[in-house]
Amino acid sequence: MTAREHVLLLSCPDRPGIVAAVTATLAAHDANIEDSQQYKDSGTGRFFMRIHFTDPTGEADWHALLEPAAAAYAMEWDVRPAAQRCRTLILVSRFGHCLNDLLFRWQSGNLDIDIVGVVSNHEDMRGLVESYAVPFHHIPVTAATKDAAEAELLELVEAEQVDLVVLARYMQILSDGASRALEGRVINIHHSFLPSFKGAKPYHQAYDRGVKIVGATAHYVTADLDEGPIIEQDVHRVDHRMAPEALVRAGEECESRVLARAVRWHAEHRVVLNGHRTVVFA
Incomplete structure (x- = not known):
């Protein structure tokens, strides 16, 4: 550009x-x-x-x-x-596959964003993040400290002039207030082909239903859990021989691909909201 x-x-x-x-x-x-x-x-x-x-x-x-x-x-x-790069803050918990994929694509020049930092409620990903010379921010979250933790997060978003927040398997639910404050600027990766298997442990839910495909969904975050406008989805075929842990492993690559596409399309100004849906000029 x-x-x-x-x-x-x-x-x-x-x-x-x-x-x-x-x-x-x-x-x-x-x-x-x-x-x-x-x-x-x-x-x-x-x-x-x-x-x-x-x-x-x-x-x-x-x-x-x-x-x-x-x-x-x-x-x-x-x-x-067109060359304006999206200042991006990534949030993660203890599953690092999507985070590592985004960091690698960014460092190798295949994702035109500026990653200004990574926030986690755990310390597990600090070494990975710092190996990419990206600032790591540990913001613990408990039921008692959730409000203060979100306030700290929003202060960081403002201080770093963040355009996009990416929930790369961040296993905390943003409050209604935080969701509204960041409306249109937060992309989440859900490890399921929404609207099926919302909430926690979707691969285990899928296993219980005997599904033949598992998938991943990247969507904008709203106050309604896993109900935001969908940007991208993909699937991976599975069979009856696969335990829940095998479904998890099969789904991880799918999650990484889907999230990377959604982040790229948002950063390239290709996504338009259409009510509860999106129009994606991919």
Whole structure:
């Protein structure tokens, strides 16, 4: 990405002229469209679009230039430099496979985010995190200290100007207050193919039901447990010979892949909320 490249992401009530209004504005200022994707949801009557474009000078104020079209069509929208990296804070407990995958992808240049720190309610992952030269923050959580721990977490989010919080198998439930404070900025990986097997020990629930596939779901966090808008899912085939522990091992790779995709798509400004669902321009 260059400093001249931008991404426009929008949604609005569908009506004629939306694409024309946006592209005319870009053309009037000599911007070149590199990629454009759009979608109309016939069920909700909403229109969604993502445009990746190049500014010939790199100096235009695209928020000001696009505001008239956005206002005319009642858009929910954002435009930002394509190279702008998402300042990311990862939360983890004692399962490190998703954390390690994100750290490796980031360090190897395959995930364009800035990991500003890792928070854990345990010390288990400190060595792994510090081996990547990433700050590790131990914030213990008990029933008696949960409010204070969340306050410390939110202070860290503000101090580090965090754009995205990733729950990489963080085995604590965020309170309603924290969920609202971070709305639209928290992605969770749930080790199940939601909406099946919510809550604790989903692989054991799956084993009890004799499933033939296990899966993972990356979703935005809301105050309703495991009910947030789904960004990405994947599955892994299993059979009757596999004990719950084998299902856990089979699911870990799936969890890592799914979470990495969701984080990448969010960071690249490819995800738009559509009520309780998402539109993903992958």
